[in-house]
Every structure is written in C-alpha cells, then in structure tokens.
Amino acid sequence: MAQSAAPAAASSAIPAVAPISLKEIAPWALFVGILMLVLLYFVGAEQGATSLISGENVHEWVHDGRHLLGFPCH
C-alpha cells in the first residue's frame, strides 16, 4: 500500500500477484484454522480458566511456555 503506482517501471520490477480467490481459501481456513485455534487453546488456557480434561497435567506441562508466551497462568 505504501508503494505509489508507477505503472511501467513497477510492473517490470514487481509483477502483480494475482490474489487467491476467497472460495479456494475458505475450506482450509475453516478446518485448519479451527484446528490451529484448538491447539492454541490447549497451550494457552486448558486447565487454567476452563478445563476439558480433569487434573493439572496439561497445565503443569506447558506451565513455563504459558508464562513466557504471555498467557495468564495461575
């Protein structure tokens, strides 16, 4: 966005990149995106504010990572 349009010069130096259609991205974004968010949940919040698995093993195992990655821990 910061580069001003200098059509002739710019087009030879940086060829315009065709956007990937959103329809192509949507299924990946939906399934893999949600899977990734679930992974982040287990690293960042499981057995802290909410627990899907009972006990404290997940919390204790990722304890240091949680503190150092900035998630509220205990």
Added chain:
Amino acid sequence: MNSISVRALLVRGMLAGLAAGVLALVVAYLLGEPHVDSAIAFEEAHSPHDHGDGGEDPVSRTMQSTAGLATGILVYGVALGGIASLVFCVALGRIGRFGPRATAALVSLGALLAVYVVPFLKYPANPPSVGDPDSIGKRTALYFLMIALSVLLAVGAVILGKRLAPRLGNWNATVAAGAAFVVAVGLAYAFLPSVNELPDDFPAALLWKFRLSALAIQLLLWTGFGLVFGHFAERLLAPRAGVQDGKARTAAPAG
C-alpha cells in the same frame, strides 16, 4: 492459482512456524527461564503455594523448563504459522503491489503487533507468583478479549486503508488507517479494566526482565516466521524465469 497452492502455503506456513518456534525456544530457554526460576524462588520464599492440591508437583521443574517449554512454544509456533499462512493467502495481491516475500514480512509484522504487542501493552506477560489464582478466569477472558479486539481492529484498519487509498493515495491512506487503529486501541485500553495483582515487594527488575524476555521471544518468533515463510512463499509463487523454464522443459516430455 488453485487450491493446491493454498495447501502448499499452509504446509510451508506450519513448517516455517516450527522453525521460528525453534528459534523462539532457544531465546525462551536462555533468556526467559532464568527469570521464571527466580520468580518461582520468590514465590516459594514468600508464600509456600502449591497450586491448591497440597501434593507434590506432577511435573518436575526440569521437565517444565525443557520438554514442557518446548511443547508449548513449538505447538504455538506451528499453530500461529498455520493461521498466518492463511492470512497470507488472503493478503497476497490484495494489500497493494507487494510480492510474496514482502507480503509475508508485512503479515508477520501485523501479526506480531495485533496478536501480541497490542494486548501485551494492556495485559503484559506475568512471571509465576504475579497474579491471584482466584482471578484466573477474569484475567484469561480479558486477555483473549483484548487479542480478539486487537485482531478485529487491525483487519478493520487494513480494509479502511484499502477503501481510502483511491481518494487519499496509498501513503496517506496507510497513515490514516494506522491512526484510526491507534485511536481505537487507545479507547479499548481506556475502557477495559486494568489488572494489577503484583505481590508486595516483588522485585521490579525481575518483572521488567521477565517481560522483556517475553517480548524478545515473540519478536524472534515473528521475525523468524516472516523471513522463513517469505522465502518459501517466494520460491513457490514467484519462481525465477530460468527455474520456470527449466521446469517447463523437464515437464514437457512427460505430459
């Protein structure tokens, strides 16, 4: 551009996230862990607190600071790498005349700011013994709310910049959208409740160093991701003319 390239970019994003995670892990182990240990020493000296169950810790400190830390940071790197590569797929060719490498760098910078730095300035990372265990629910909710808000505002700012660009020109539109983002974030900071649960006489220098090391981990993670993923994406999407010709020539006889 077919869905093969989305899949290819996603795989490369997760691999780049893993590589960046390794870099962040080294920094976390060398810079961060000494402060975590000091904070735990403070905790044990001041309030013998045992996570409420009274028993011995299920995971030893050695495991927490090595394998546990590695699990946390590498999974974080892979997950955010995957998400960032999906954002890259959307951003490519839509945020201006940038090639794959520059787009990857901008997406990484944007992610560092929106996912980490902006929430961090309101709800910074805390070492062990800072924070009341009873308020974990409230603190977690506020932190994730701040991340969600910051990401939505950043996406909004990019869309605003795109809309303004034809009228104001690219530079002024970018500045205007950036200013709008800063004002909106400032309002969020002002209206969301603050959290201050620092124990009395917790060493200020330790808190500062812990937070700096937390920031360094993210800086390394996103710099590493931007550079590695940008390299992969450039090779995948913009192969040099010579390479392309070579591929075309070898592919021609087969197909």
